Amino acid sequence: MDYQNYQLAYKGNGLDYFRIMLVNFILTIITFGLYYPWAKARTLQYMYSQTTFQNQPFVFTGTGNQMFKGFIKAFAIIFLAYSLVFIGVMSNLKLAELALLVFYAILLVLMPLAIHGSYRYRFAKTVWSGIRFGYTGDRWALVRMFFKGIFFTIITLGFYLPWFHMNLRRYLLCNVRIGNARFAYKGEGAEYFWLNLKGYFLTILTLGIYSFWWQKELFAYFVDNLALTKDDEIMLCKSTATGGDFAKLIIVNVLLLIFTLGIATPWVVTRTLTFVMDHIALDGVINFDQLRQDQEDFSDATGEDLSDFFDFGFII
Numbered sequence: 001m002d003y004q005n006y007q008l009a010y011k012g013n014g015l016d017y018f019r020i021m022l023v024n025f026i027l028t029i030i031t032f033g034l035y036y037p038w039a040k041a042r043t044l045q046y047m048y049s050q051t052t053f054q055n056q057p058f059v060f061t062g063t064g065n066q067m068f069k070g071f072i073k074a075f076a077i078i079f080l081a082y083s084l085v086f087i088g089v090m091s092n093l094k095l096a097e098l099a100l101l102v103f104y105a106i107l108l109v110l111m112p113l114a115i116h117g118s119y120r121y122r123f124a125k126t127v128w129s130g131i132r133f134g135y136t137g138d139r140w141a142l143v144r145m146f147f148k149g150i151f152f153t154i155i156t157l158g159f160y161l162p163w164f165h166m167n168l169r170r171y172l173l174c175n176v177r178i179g180n181a182r183f184a185y186k187g188e189g190a191e192y193f194w195l196n197l198k199g200y201f202l203t204i205l206t207l208g209i210y211s212f213w214w215q216k217e218l219f220a221y222f223v224d225n226l227a228l229t230k231d232d233e234i235m236l237c238k239s240t241a242t243g244g245d246f247a248k249l250i251i252v253n254v255l256l257l258i259f260t261l262g263i264a265t266p267w268v269v270t271r272t273l274t275f276v277m278d279h280i281a282l283d284g285v286i287n288f289d290q291l292r293q294d295q296e297d298f299s300d301a302t303g304e305d306l307s308d309f310f311d312f313g314f315i316i
Helices: 014-030 036-049 064-091 093-124 139-155 161-174 189-205 211-224 243-259 265-278 302-310
Strands: 004-006 008-010 051-053 056-060 126-128 131-135 176-178 181-185 226-230 233-239 280-284
Touching: 008 265, 014 036, 014 265, 036 051, 036 056, 036 064, 064 093, 064 302, 093 126, 093 131, 093 139, 093 161, 093 176, 093 302, 139 161, 161 176, 161 181, 161 189, 189 211, 211 226, 211 233, 211 243, 243 265, 265 280
Parallel strands: none
Antiparallel strands: 004 280, 008 051, 051 056, 056 126, 126 131, 131 176, 176 181, 181 226, 226 233, 233 280
């Protein structure tokens, strides 16, 4: 198969997304938050359907019912953790500090479990051209990596954080599959550390102006180190964005949010997703017509909803 360019695009528009957000907001308010899982499912279904690869849309097959069940489980877990603290404090005020320590320990344990569950559910519900994505990471391997990263970050007073970030990102992305093809990520902590150190000081020295180029370099580092492989075939990702592109995107987005008092949020989200897709070049020799369905379905959305409680971003 000849080396070729692949097309990734986002075709949504702000008005459609505004309607979805408005309906979701109203229904979530009048149901006292119970509609949230269906609101999230509807949002993801829309965004996936407007994202295309080779002019074929992605499909999110998750449902509000699945997310509601996960929401109830996640709420019960968090409520139990809060209850333990409350009971400990009320029974003996001297145990308040210990109760809080136990509470934070529980939350810390839940974090890697939430990440693992979220990845497993989200990718199991992602389909392109009839082929299901999947996440094959091991729960306890991720937990061990997470706590190792937390430990070294603490004892190094935060200096280990770039290595922690890259190790976590690499483990997650290298365990993502689409059929019998797999992603590979080769970002390294040392490179990421120096990239951020340079960006931090140059942003200060330029009174913030370099921040757009810092964002451009971070985006390029995340994208350029990502690839999709299948046997001896490979598709490489490459960022085409410039610092000027990011400046235009961010400045206009901020102005839209300020002068519309946040009403332009759907248009800001749409502009950002369109920008991201338009500035990722994909080149390689993978024959996508020969992808084989190797991934299994998974319908437990507890991790997905726990991630919402923790307000995690989705690592891509």
